[in-house]
Amino acid sequence: VAAMGFLVATPELGLDAILISIPLLGKDMTLVRLGAAFLVALGAALIVGPMVGKVAPCELHSEPAQGKPFKKRLLAGLEFGLVDLFDHTMPWVLAGLLIAAWVEPVFGHGLFQDVPTFFQVPLFAIIGIPLYVCASGATPIAAIAIHKGVSPGAGLAFLLAGPATNITTFGILSKVHNKRVALAFGVVVTIGAVLAGFAVDLLAIEVLADLHEHDHHEGSFWQWGALAALGALFVASLLRQGPRGVVGQITSPRHTH
Numbered sequence: 001v002a003a004m005g006f007l008v009a010t011p012e013l014g015l016d017a018i019l020i021s022i023p024l025l026g027k028d029m030t031l032v033r034l035g036a037a038f039l040v041a042l043g044a045a046l047i048v049g050p051m052v053g054k055v056a057p058c059e060l061h062s063e064p065a066q067g068k069p070f071k072k073r074l075l076a077g078l079e080f081g082l083v084d085l086f087d088h089t090m091p092w093v094l095a096g097l098l099i100a101a102w103v104e105p106v107f108g109h110g111l112f113q114d115v116p117t118f119f120q121v122p123l124f125a126i127i128g129i130p131l132y133v134c135a136s137g138a139t140p141i142a143a144i145a146i147h148k149g150v151s152p153g154a155g156l157a158f159l160l161a162g163p164a165t166n167i168t169t170f171g172i173l174s175k176v177h178n179k180r181v182a183l184a185f186g187v188v189v190t191i192g193a194v195l196a197g198f199a200v201d202l203l204a205i206e207v208l209a210d211l212h213e214h215d216h217h218e219g220s221f222w223q224w225g226a227l228a229a230l231g232a233l234f235v236a237s238l239l240r241q242g243p244r245g246v247v248g249q250i251t252s253p254r255h256t257h
Contacts, residue, residue, distance in 0.1 A: 004052070005045030008189060011163035012037035016089045017135035024143040028206045029152065033159060036200075040160055040192035048185050052177055087237050091249040092137035099141055120154035121197035125190050128162030135163040152207045153197030160193035 013034060021030040068076075115123065124145070128138070142155035165186045173182035238246060 002045060002049070004049040004185065005041045007169070007185075008041035008044045008164045009037065011135050012041065012160065014135055016085070016093075017139060017163075020093065020136050020139045024139055025146075025155075026207050029156070029200075032196075032200060032205050033156060036156060036160060036192075036196035040164070040189055040196065043192050044185060044188050047188050048181060051181050051184055082233060083237075083240075086233050087241055087245075088249055089134070089136055090234060090237055091246045092134040093140075095133075095137050097140045099137075117151045117153065117201055118198075120151050121157045121201065122194050124150070124154040125157035125161040125193045125197065128158040128160075128193075129165045129186065129190060133162050135159065138162045146207055151197075151201050152205055153199070153201035155197075155207075156200050157193040157197035160196060161190055164189050 018030060018034065021033055025033070133141075138159050142159050145158070146152055146155040170182045170186060173185055241249070
């Protein structure tokens with residue numbers, strides 16, 4: 001039961017997704033996104049979890065963390081956050097920004113604006129299902145769609161359905177459990193995403209007004225410092241992985257630890 005909730009919550013509630021949501025979607029929408037992801041994960045755990053049979057536990061061979069000195073644990077945590085996690089997340093964020101820039105003119109032609117809100121929400125949930133996109137990469141796409149007139153509920157449905165349900169997840173669930181569990185998982189998450197989207201539109205949750213608004217004043221010391229640090233991490237990641245490694249994080253995601 002807990003594993004099913006974990007399967008939904010992990011890609012939806014990452015710190016990287018939260019941090020990129022605040023400037024692109026606004027604080028209110030970010031809080032709603034977190035709450036909706038929690039409820040969808042809880043629903044998947046309670047509904048799909050009991051359908052899963054008992055699975056033989058895997059043997060794990062790992063060094064107990066209690067035996068490591070604090071300094072080593074601290075360095076290991078920093079290495080994971082600034083190296084492994086950044087290497088995996090950075091390509092997805094760039095991909096999301098590039099896709100958002102590419103599709104912005106499409107949304108600008110009123111492709112979805114004439115579609116009633118009631119149909120926009122399930123439509124964007126369905127669009128997100130087959131895509132293998134992490135929560136961070138999906139955020140700029142949803143932000144552009146909302147900015148161009150798509151309902152906030154439809155954007156939220158895409159954000160919830162996309163990272164949690166994809167061909168890879170269905171394949172793994174079918175192999176580890178069975179197709180019935182995989183299908184039930186997809187249905188529950190999709191329905192939860194659609195209901196959350198309808199609720200957002202019904203409550204008229206406020207989203208960031210204009211993505212093109214910018215401040216003409218000079219950035220603060222902390223803003224420039226953060227930009228410099230992010231740039232340094234990006235260059236280090238590019239040198240460490242190489243262009244093929246960066247692309248490989250999207251085409252064949254991997255983790256070194």
